[in-house]
Amino acid sequence: MTKIKSVRTRVWNWKGKTVPPQGNFCTNASDALYDRGDAMGSFRFHQWLTCEVETECGMIGIGNAALAPSLVKLAIDEHYAPMVIGEDPFDYAYLWEKMYRRTHAWGRKGVGMTAISAVDIAIWDLMGKLTNKPVFKLLGGRTKEKIPVYYSKLYADSVEAMQAEAEEAMKNGYQGFKTRFGYGPKDGMKGMRENLKRVEAVREVIGYDTDLMLECYMGWNLDYTKRMLPKLEKFEPRWLEEPVIADDIHGYAELNKGPIPISGGEHEFSLMGFRQLLDLRAISVIQYDTNRVGGITAAQKINALAEAYQVPVIPHAGQMHNYHLTMANVNCPISEYFPVFDVEVGNELFYYIFEGDPDAVDGYLDLDDNKPGLGISISDKYLADFEVTE
Ligand SMILES: O=C(O)C(=O)C[C@@H](O)CO
Numbered sequence: 492m493t494k495i496k497s498v499r500t501r502v503w504n505w506k507g508k509t510v511p512p513q514g515n516f517c518t519n520a521s522d523a524l525y526d527r528g529d530a531m532g533s534f535r536f537h538q539w540l541t542c543e544v545e546t547e548c549g550m551i552g553i554g555n556a557a558l559a560p561s562l563v564k565l566a567i568d569e570h571y572a573p574m575v576i577g578e579d580p581f582d583y584a585y586l587w588e589k590m591y592r593r594t595h596a597w598g599r600k601g602v603g604m605t606a607i608s609a610v611d612i613a614i615w616d617l618m619g620k621l622t623n624k625p626v627f628k629l630l631g632g633r634t635k636e637k638i639p640v641y642y643s644k645l646y647a648d649s650v651e652a653m654q655a656e657a658e659e660a661m662k663n664g665y666q667g668f669k670t671r672f673g674y675g676p677k678d679g680m681k682g683m684r685e686n687l688k689r690v691e692a693v694r695e696v697i698g699y700d701t702d703l704m705l706e707c708y709m710g711w712n713l714d715y716t717k718r719m720l721p722k723l724e725k726f727e728p729r730w731l732e733e734p735v736i737a738d739d740i741h742g743y744a745e746l747n748k749g750p751i752p753i754s755g756g757e758h759e760f761s762l763m764g765f766r767q768l769l770d771l772r773a774i775s776v777i778q779y780d781t782n783r784v785g786g787i788t789a790a791q792k793i794n795a796l797a798e799a800y801q802v803p804v805i806p807h808a809g810q811m812h813n814y815h816l817t818m819a820n821v822n823c824p825i826s827e828y829f830p831v832f833d834v835e836v837g838n839e840l841f842y843y844i845f846e847g848d849p850d851a852v853d854g855y856l857d858l859d860d861n862k863p864g865l866g867i868s869i870s871d872k873y874l875a876d877f878e879v880t881e
């Protein structure tokens with residue numbers, strides 16, 4: 492048995508070239524505030540956290556988290572690292588409960604659970620490396636020849652720019668496309684028309700034989716969404732994503748009674764959070780984010796629960812931890828895929844920190860049966876573009 496010797500956390504602050512997004516590129520929860528200019532700025536994040544858990548035998552497992560990394564770092568350094576040091580990484584279920592229960596008063600959602608996620612993902616990477624198996628083989632194994640992926644970008648822009656982007660993306664055979672709305676409740680009827688114009692324009696390019704997902708990123712409200720849903724029906728969306736804020740689970744339940752499936756969960760935490768959503772039939776597609784929800788240990792429990800409710804799980808974001816879970820579960824039909832682009836909103840940053848993420852080829856990606864752990868390493872290729880704090 493080898494024990495955990497140390498936990499190393501680093502915050503990666505992107506200092507390299509950043510593509511400025513055009514205004515109204517994506518609605519978000521801050522749109523309800525009067526200071527809208529700042530809301531668009533604060534939506535973007537250009538920091539990441541890496542969490543390396545090392546054993547006495549010198550094996551290192553890598554975890555990561557994308558939200559509020561400097562706070563997550565502090566939480567790990569001061570609270571969670573001491574709870575796992577000296578322990579056997581294969582006692583992962585116990586370690587998860589220890590992190591969860593000892594910080595329950597403040598850590599069960601948000602920053603605390605994000606920190607637990609980063610440590611847990613590192614422990615799973617470690618278990619894979621120590622057993623010389625890819626993580627998906629420890630989770631249930633291969634359930635798909637390859638993982639179908641959907642193209643996730645198409646931020647709101649001019650109709651021409653969005654159509655050109657969709658046309659370019661079509662060449663890679665993606666199994667679906669996700670676009671973002673740019674207008675919400677404050678933009679009135681005129682904004683509604685702008686939204687509808689763009690959905691129609693994307694459908695015009697991709698046709699009706701492929702899935703189209705529509706993302707609100709919590710930038711609408713219940714009333715606005717109820718008015719939009721009938722207007723969207725004719726575009727046959729695969730789902731409408733996070734129309735209202737994450738805490739409005741009754742709003743989700745009401746909206747999900749209609750003909751367009753409502754998706755969400757990207758900002759929900761732990762098995763208990765998903766039980767509430769499922770009990771209310773609030774979402775038709777679960778989109779937990781493994782590096783927020785409680786890591787792979789929590790994600791696997793949610794997968795089992797979702798299967799019992801027959802609700803598919805399509806984790807938020809690309810990234811290896813999500814691909815391994817998708818590969819190992821029949822009820823995870825497809826993966827989100829962020830195409831590799833210059834740094835814009837921050838979703839792309841992991842491509843600059845890690846090496847090993849697979850490229851989508853003809854709309855699919857695959858995982859290597861012989862690569863132990865998650866199959867990623869920390870790269871120094873773009874080191875000069877980051878300010879790293881330790
Ligand atoms: O990819 C998603 O589902 C997100 O919510 C990411 C963010 O970029 C807003 O679309």
Ligand SMILES: [Mg+2]
Pocket residue numbers: 706708732733757807
């Ligand atoms: Mg989303």
